[in-house]
Amino acid sequence: MRRLQALVRENARNPNAIAYAAMAIGALAFPGIVQFASGGNADNLVSLAADGGVFVLLAIGLNVVVGFAGLLDLGYAAFFAIGAYTYGMLASQQLISSPLHHALHIPFWIALFIGLFIAAGAGALLGAPTLRLRGDYLAIVTLGFGEIVPRFFRNMKDWTSGVNGISALDAPSLPVWITGPWVNTDFGWVTNFKFQSFNSTAWYVLIVVLVAASVIGVNNLYRSRLGRAWMAVREDETAAAAMGVNTVNTKLLAFAIGASFSGFAGAFYGAKLSLVSPDNFTFIVSITVLSMVVLGGMGNIPGAMVGGLLLYFVLYYFLPAAPQQAQTLAQSLGLDWLNNAAPNGWPGIGEFISRLKFILFGLILVSIMLLRPQGLLPSRLRTQELRRGVHDEPVEQVS
Amino acid sequence: MSSQHRDDILSLRGVTKRFGGLTAVDNVSFEVPTGEVFALIGPNGAGKTTLFNCITGMFVPTAGQVVFKGKDISGTKPHRTAQLGIARTFQNIRLFEYMTALDNVKVGCHVRMHAKLWDALFKTPFAKREEAEVRDRAMEYLRFVGIDNRAESYARNLAYGQQRRLEIARALATQPRLLLLDEPAAGFTPQEKVELMQLVAKIIDQGITVFLIEHDMKVVMEISQLIVVLDHGEKIAEGPPAEVRANQRVIEAYLGKSA
Numbered sequence: 001m002r003r004l005q006a007l008v009r010e011n012a013r014n015p016n017a018i019a020y021a022a023m024a025i026g027a028l029a030f031p032g033i034v035q036f037a038s039g040g041n042a043d044n045l046v047s048l049a050a051d052g053g054v055f056v057l058l059a060i061g062l063n064v065v066v067g068f069a070g071l072l073d074l075g076y077a078a079f080f081a082i083g084a085y086t087y088g089m090l091a092s093q094q095l096i097s098s099p100l101h102h103a104l105h106i107p108f109w110i111a112l113f114i115g116l117f118i119a120a121g122a123g124a125l126l127g128a129p130t131l132r133l134r135g136d137y138l139a140i141v142t143l144g145f146g147e148i149v150p151r152f153f154r155n156m157k158d159w160t161s162g163v164n165g166i167s168a169l170d171a172p173s174l175p176v177w178i179t180g181p182w183v184n185t186d187f188g189w190v191t192n193f194k195f196q197s198f199n200s201t202a203w204y205v206l207i208v209v210l211v212a213a214s215v216i217g218v219n220n221l222y223r224s225r226l227g228r229a230w231m232a233v234r235e236d237e238t239a240a241a242a243m244g245v246n247t248v249n250t251k252l253l254a255f256a257i258g259a260s261f262s263g264f265a266g267a268f269y270g271a272k273l274s275l276v277s278p279d280n281f282t283f284i285v286s287i288t289v290l291s292m293v294v295l296g297g298m299g300n301i302p303g304a305m306v307g308g309l310l311l312y313f314v315l316y317y318f319l320p321a322a323p324q325q326a327q328t329l330a331q332s333l334g335l336d337w338l339n340n341a342a343p344n345g346w347p348g349i350g351e352f353i354s355r356l357k358f359i360l361f362g363l364i365l366v367s368i369m370l371l372r373p374q375g376l377l378p379s380r381l382r383t384q385e386l387r388r389g390v391h392d393e394p395v396e397q398v399s
Numbered sequence: 400m401s402s403q404h405r406d407d408i409l410s411l412r413g414v415t416k417r418f419g420g421l422t423a424v425d426n427v428s429f430e431v432p433t434g435e436v437f438a439l440i441g442p443n444g445a446g447k448t449t450l451f452n453c454i455t456g457m458f459v460p461t462a463g464q465v466v467f468k469g470k471d472i473s474g475t476k477p478h479r480t481a482q483l484g485i486a487r488t489f490q491n492i493r494l495f496e497y498m499t500a501l502d503n504v505k506v507g508c509h510v511r512m513h514a515k516l517w518d519a520l521f522k523t524p525f526a527k528r529e530e531a532e533v534r535d536r537a538m539e540y541l542r543f544v545g546i547d548n549r550a551e552s553y554a555r556n557l558a559y560g561q562q563r564r565l566e567i568a569r570a571l572a573t574q575p576r577l578l579l580l581d582e583p584a585a586g587f588t589p590q591e592k593v594e595l596m597q598l599v600a601k602i603i604d605q606g607i608t609v610f611l612i613e614h615d616m617k618v619v620m621e622i623s624q625l626i627v628v629l630d631h632g633e634k635i636a637e638g639p640p641a642e643v644r645a646n647q648r649v650i651e652a653y654l655g656k657s658a
Contacts, residue, residue, distance in 0.1 A: 217520050217521075220519060220520055220521065220522045221519050221520060223530075224514060224518075224519030224522075224526065224530070225509055225512050225514050225519060225526075225529075225530075225533075226516065226519050227519070228498075228502055228505055228506050228509065229506065229509055231495065231497075231498055231502070232495050232498070232506045232509075235494075235495035235496055235497060235498060236493050236494070236495060236496075238457070238477075238493065239489065239493040239494070239495065240495075240506065241457075241476070241477040241478050241481075242455060242457070242477050242478075242481060242486075242487055242489075243478075243481060243486075243506050243507050243509060243510065243569060243570075243572075243573055244478045244481030244482050244507075244509055244510025244573050245478055245506065245509055245510070246476075246478045247478070253516070
């Protein structure tokens with residue numbers, strides 16, 4: 001108990017610790033709260049939150065590449081695609097129609113790690129030709145990679161069904177699972193549990209576990225010898241090399257480890273959707289994830305997570321629901337006429353808002369960046385960088 | 400030459416570096432004896448820093464050999480030369496600006512650490528122990544150069560003199576046998592220069608050979624046992640301070656030929 005008190009006292013002013021605590025509590029309480037509030041009809045919300053977790057994973061991974069190692073990657077969706085397609089090919093009937101003539105059906109839990117290693121390998125492969133590039137030049141090459149990979153999957157018709165994508169992916173299964181009021185039964189065990197699309201709570205739990213494991217892993221890396229080497233390379237590559245940091249390996253590891261998280265995310269995403277299609281991995285996905293990282297606070301893990309959650313909420317919940325909400329609002333304010341299309345060209349408030357969606361999205365992005373250029377939850381570094389005028393900071397005592 | 404019975408940590412044999420048509424370093428040979436302060440001087444553009452870059456592997460010499468502890472290391476990658484035991488500082492300070500002073504020194508320790516990816520990812524007991532050791536060691540180096548009170552400040556927030564010291568601490572953290580200092584006293588006040596000389600003496604006491612480029616003749620003459628003079632990429636003189644100071648070619652190189 002005393003240790004807990006000490007822990008709380010020590011971290012009460014640390015925004016990162018607060019963010020972690022808030023996210024952990026929020027993640028645990030979320031399904032209960034929404035189910036309770038909606039009288040048990042919030043499965044779609046829980047499922048949406050599970051998809052949001054995928055983007056949080058992606059943001060964590062991209063943060064390693066962009067935030068820690070300072071390598072601007074505009075093609076991150078490529079690794080997401082590689083993870084998803086790996087799972088798609090390994091865990092469906094797909095390969096029967098391929099030159100292999102044999103379906104694989106590798107269990108999800110193993111395929112998850114195969115996806116991870118293949119994405120990591122692809123990361124290193126992309127990293128290799130870009131080692132001499134920095135900044136803008138690197139960004140362009142990664143952009144190209146991000147365009148090539150989905151096209152590659154689309155054109156490999158024999159293996160991936162081309163534009164149709166791979167469907168009917170195997171669902172993960174577990175020997176035992178807990179049931180309870182959230183699926184309208186009493187508490188109890190089920191054996192031979194299968195993650196089906198209606199088991200949104202199960203998917204949610206799975207992604208929370210994946211995210212938690214990733215956060216622990218990436219936090220450990222950040223505070224390790226490798227994390228310091230990443231930052232040293234970001235700050236000054238020449239000096240880092242002179243201090244004995246193997247910059248080639250360090251950068252390749254950044255690409256590989258960053259990519260491995262999207263391998264994770266891709267496998268989960270494919271399994272949950274039970275479909276992998278080349279349209280799911282367009283350039284806009286790369287940009288969205290990059291915006292999440294920048295918006296949340298580059299180089300800071302909880303920052304990237306918060307950015308991921310927020311942007312996901314805006315893009316996939318707030319904006320799609322906005323027209324409907326506006327209509328309801330107009331109605332309750334007694335402004336019914338707003339809802340109806342008028343001959344003067346007024347399309348009705350719902351349609352109006354729906355047409356403004358991307359302007360709204362842009363406005364939200366711009367206002368956040370104007371109000372908090374360092375990101376919502378910046379690393380100490382970014383705060384400093386943007387406060388160039390300040391010459392010194394209080395010296396913290398080293399214990 | 401006395402090199403047969405002298406213990407040399409570094410010898411250059413006909414090192415040449417050309418950039419296109421420009422010869423920055425022209426067939427330079429000399430030996431750096433172990434455990435002493437060795438200085439390289441010369442007017443601006445003489446090729447001193449280029450020579451440093453050839454030694455640390457940032458440049459591959461066009462011709463000639465760099466021999467460190469009896470092994471030819473010409474063309475070895477910079478991180479390998481650091482591993483072999485050559486550390487350096489930079490003429491224009493190159494710290495990791497947005498990392499704390501302590502972390503800067505910890506990066507210097509990088510090359511002597513053994514934690515693998517696995518250890519880092521799962522924070523194995525080995526990695527934890529090593530991290531704790533490295534922290535203590537890094538603090539020691541900061542204390543050694545006298546800036547341990549700034550351990551948690553960003554490198555960019557340190558005063559100029561402290562940044563120079565931090566660069567030395569970071570270089571020492573790689574546990575070198577040979578330390579290359581590129582104009583360590585540049586921009587220093589007389590008082591700071593005295594402190595620097597004391598620091599160099601302390602480094603020599605640790606058994607580390609110091610090889611420095613310096614413009615300040617007072618500093619050079621006072622602390623170095625041997626001096627090599629470069630002009631237009633060529634070695635024009637070599638010897639103990641008194642001898643070099645009296646050398647006609649050196650005087651000409653610095654002051655111009657009198658009519």
